[in-house]
Amino acid sequence: MLQNTPTSFSSLGLSEAILRAIHSIGFEHPTPIQSVVIPHSLQGKDVIGLAQTGSGKTAAFCIPIAERLLHSPKSISPPTGLILCPTREIALQTKTFLDLFGKHHHLTTACIIGGVKIAPQITALKKHPDIVVATPGRLMDHMEKGNVRLDKVKELVLDEADHMLDLGFLPQIENILYALPRERQTLMFSATMSPSIERLAQRFLNNPTRIDVLPEGRAAVGISHRVYMVDATNKQACLLALLTQESGSTLVFTQTKVDANWVFRTLEKAGLQVTRMHSDCTQRDREDSLLGFREGKYRIMVATGIASRGIDVPGIQHVVNFDMPDSVEEYIHRAGRTARGNAIGLVSTIATWQDKPMLRDIEKTINQEVPRCTLPGVPPYIELKNVRPFGRGRRF
16 A cells, blocks of 8 residues: 655645645655655756555656756757656556646646557647657657657656566667667666666766665565466356456456457357456557556456556556566566555456466465465365475475
């Protein structure tokens, strides 16, 4: 469960205009990441921020950017702020935040993402926005076409840097960063400090301050975890029984787009209010699905890992892993879709015997054994522990 600090925003060195914007949307006290990042950012320092999903890091970098960037004269065509995001949804969410905090300084923001028509983005760039929020691939498209220059950027944010690297954006990120001025402020946020993130920081950040507010065990708090061990042939029955037992707003994760479509159709045939989201969906369909899910038109959303980070949908009570994720980090990010703010949430994982090594890694990371649960009518897979049938037999 995310806790705010007793510190006040007014003690962080922010102007009255920004404080009015903060208070107008109901913010009273900063979160831990905000209380530490904002003062360092206002001083112009480079920052590496390590924080879990749902920690309030978007505001942690949007607020100081809105404070530091004065409205650029129209004679200056390039943007002075650049925020790189791994997915379209995170970019759109960030633009919304900047629109809130930038209005008192008349800051303008353009959102440059893939999956939509490029012509409106060209029009937006011709209006000389102060800040560009972009996914790396689409920004490179505009750079190659000469639609945007980055040589006047003063403020750079790399949001969800680990996820951008996971998606294979390192070549685009490098090309973009080489196009920026050497004299700039860079804020980089990540949920992990992997060797690849370390190398990126060493190459492109200047003596950064490292701020780590990840909880012990690197797992979000306020979340109950449980697992249903079944044979692979019983996964569908397990999911249907689980969704019948738990009636709240639910996000179901699959590994592939094919599985997402299959699970979506299965749940739809069962009469459940369900939508889906994956990379083959058009941007309009993704936006409609998110809006319908957020407003309660759909109780269930089936999604691939594209939805595991950065989508702030309040009120998700239940996350279901229909397929086990590939990494512990991905499990934590999926889990972070629930228990947003001060809420609590539930994460249920449907697992087979093949998933046991990953399950052990997850338990080690969150520092607890995940309870094994059963559902009426769904035969459980019985785990055998500490069995050595033949001398050197393995531990199962």
